[in-house]
Amino acid sequence: xxxxxxxxxxxxxxxxxxxxxxxxxxxxxxxxxxxxxxxxxxxxxxxxxxxxxxxxxxxxxxxxxxxxxxxxxxxxxxxxxxxxxxxxxxxxxxxxxxxxxxxxxxxxxxxxxxxxxxxxxxxxxxxxxxxxxxxxxxxxxxxxxxxxxxxxxxxxxxxxxxxxxxxxxxxxxxxxxxxxxxxxxxxxxxxxxxxxxxxxxxxxxxxxxxxxxxxxxxxxxxxxxxxxxxxxxxxxxxxxxxxxxxx
Ligand SMILES: [Zn+2]
Numbered sequence: 001x002x003x004x005x006x007x008x009x010x011x012x013x014x015x016x017x018x019x020x021x022x023x024x025x026x027x028x029x030x031x032x033x034x035x036x037x038x039x040x041x042x043x044x045x046x047x048x049x050x051x052x053x054x055x056x057x058x059x060x061x062x063x064x065x066x067x068x069x070x071x072x073x074x075x076x077x078x079x080x081x082x083x084x085x086x087x088x089x090x091x092x093x094x095x096x097x098x099x100x101x102x103x104x105x106x107x108x109x110x111x112x113x114x115x116x117x118x119x120x121x122x123x124x125x126x127x128x129x130x131x132x133x134x135x136x137x138x139x140x141x142x143x144x145x146x147x148x149x150x151x152x153x154x155x156x157x158x159x160x161x162x163x164x165x166x167x168x169x170x171x172x173x174x175x176x177x178x179x180x181x182x183x184x185x186x187x188x189x190x191x192x193x194x195x196x197x198x199x200x201x202x203x204x205x206x207x208x209x210x211x212x213x214x215x216x217x218x219x220x221x222x223x224x225x226x227x228x229x230x231x232x233x234x235x236x237x238x239x240x241x242x243x244x245x246x247x
Contacts, residue, residue, distance in 0.1 A: 014217035019063035057089035058157035059142035169205035178214035195224035199231030213239035
């Protein structure tokens with residue numbers, strides 16, 4: 001199982017970068033986790049989006065879903081999708097996203113994308129991959145998830161600290177964890193983790209590798225890495241756009 005980072009910026013895409021997007025690739029499956037600003041441009045470097053098996057949208061913040069709008073135009077005009085592309089997202093996502101689309105356009109949009117509501121009670125299977133969703137504390141309804149196949153990958157989405165995050169990441173070969181904040185922000189209650197908290201969760205969960213992502217664009221990521229590494233004995237990796245990682 002491979003992970004390709006398509007976007008790792010928090011909130012806005014920093015120069016030459018993109019907001020949240022992660023491509024999970026196995027021999028048979030291409031799964032996109034989040035589709036933030038700039039992700040589509042990077043996705044084209046790796047595959048034809050027609051070859052995606054599904055998209056997961058963890059929550060309805062623009063830095064996690066905005067590029068579904070241009071993806072729609074590619075699918076509509078420059079591809080021949082034989083079936084709608086599955087979009088696994090919190091309930092209400094299609095209505096929310098369709099607010100920016102005309103009435104006629106909505107019908108076309110919903111022919112291209114089949115929205116399925118996620119929650120913690122339903123296990124989804126995308127080919128041989130099993131997807132388990134965990135609600136996480138954030139500013140809007142948000143789900144972290146585990147992807148289990150030949151390897152186990154966990155993704156925090158955006159969240160503040162909660163002990164259940166250890167269950168989400170437990171035993172993961174790779175834990176993709178947001179680290180929007182640094183130690184100097186530790187007293188802020190704004191729905192995000194510090195890098196040190198990401199390290200603490202990875203340590204308690206006995207994750208093998210920690211991929212730090214969603215670092216605030218104006219921050220020095222090397223400070224975030226050092227702060228996470230203080231709490232985690234395993235390998236800490238900084239997510240970088242258009243790099244491929246073995247899970
Ligand atoms: Zn968010």
